[in-house]
Amino acid sequence: MQPDLLPGHRAVLSLQQLRNISPLVHCMTNDVVQSFTANVLLAIGAAPAMVIEAQEAAQFSPVAHALLVNIGTLTADRRDAMLAAIHAANESATPWVLDPVAVGGLTFRTQFAHQALALKPAAIRGNASEILALAGEHSGGRGVDSTDDAFSALPAAQALARLTGAIVAVTGERDYITDGENSWSVSGGGILMTRVVGTGCALSAVVAACCSLPGSRLDNVAAACQFMKFAGQQAISASCGPGSFIPAFLDALYGLNGEALA
Numbered sequence: 001m002q003p004d005l006l007p008g009h010r011a012v013l014s015l016q017q018l019r020n021i022s023p024l025v026h027c028m029t030n031d032v033v034q035s036f037t038a039n040v041l042l043a044i045g046a047a048p049a050m051v052i053e054a055q056e057a058a059q060f061s062p063v064a065h066a067l068l069v070n071i072g073t074l075t076a077d078r079r080d081a082m083l084a085a086i087h088a089a090n091e092s093a094t095p096w097v098l099d100p101v102a103v104g105g106l107t108f109r110t111q112f113a114h115q116a117l118a119l120k121p122a123a124i125r126g127n128a129s130e131i132l133a134l135a136g137e138h139s140g141g142r143g144v145d146s147t148d149d150a151f152s153a154l155p156a157a158q159a160l161a162r163l164t165g166a167i168v169a170v171t172g173e174r175d176y177i178t179d180g181e182n183s184w185s186v187s188g189g190g191i192l193m194t195r196v197v198g199t200g201c202a203l204s205a206v207v208a209a210c211c212s213l214p215g216s217r218l219d220n221v222a223a224a225c226q227f228m229k230f231a232g233q234q235a236i237s238a239s240c241g242p243g244s245f246i247p248a249f250l251d252a253l254y255g256l257n258g259e260a261l262a
């Protein structure tokens, strides 16, 4: 059975809090999406900082409102820096989010992802193939892209949430967000969102921002997914291909307002 859609008023509440607090998000993300991720956070009203040196990362994560760990271009040095940042974040109760890019097919990042899972992420955001792989189930995946359907990965997302205590968001044509017991679905967006690089990675950064907000973490993570779906859909209407989508998407995130979301 499809979970209920996140009610509009829940997304509105999260947007108000996001704009009031403007969370500072410590991003440890991949080389491909640094600038896009920073621009998405700024456009929506949060504040990015990409701090990656191990000693600085451990110093910075306790100061930030949230930490993003994205394994898209993982190296041994980055793994060490990420672990240092995660441990420091946990000591200061800073929520951290895992984006398990292309987990499953590649051994080094898969080992790291499992090591990180034991360190209690507040949320995990991935495409369907990534969530299936992380949950130890048979999955497809083609490089960083999913070949599985998000709804088919919902049981794996629920199992992963119960196992780790994280909110798990599995994205695709519809997004599903679960704490293992309760789940929301989020609709919107469009296929053009998969024809530019970094929408998933940037969503994970927005998820991190929303994990720092007061109230229900399940609802706040679902709201993050709703912001991106909604802005994506608006941007698709206003653009004619990937090139014009990106500026339209940033404009739509900047212009998100409660009235439209509700």
Ligand SMILES: Nc1ncnc2c1ncn2[C@@H]1O[C@H](COP(=O)(O)OP(=O)(O)O)[C@@H](O)[C@H]1O
Binding pocket: 126, 127, 128, 144, 145, 146, 171, 172, 173, 174, 175, 188, 189, 190, 191, 193, 194, 198, 199, 200, 201, 203, 228, 229, 232
């Ligand atoms: N077929 C689709 N239709 C509408 N939105 C989509 C579709 N596929 C992905 N999205 C949206 O694109 C963004 C990135 O999701 P996804 O492609 O699943 O992640 P990733 O980029 O990590 O593979 C999310 O906001 C998701 O909801």
Ligand SMILES: Cc1ncsc1CCOP(=O)(O)O
Binding pocket: 030, 032, 033, 072, 073, 101, 144, 197, 198, 199, 200, 201, 202
């Ligand atoms: C193409 C690519 N290669 C390594 S990380 C990365 C970016 C993936 O971005 P997203 O998961 O948001 O599509």
Ligand SMILES: [Mg+2]
Binding pocket: 101, 102, 126, 127, 144, 200, 201
């Ligand atoms: Mg991804």
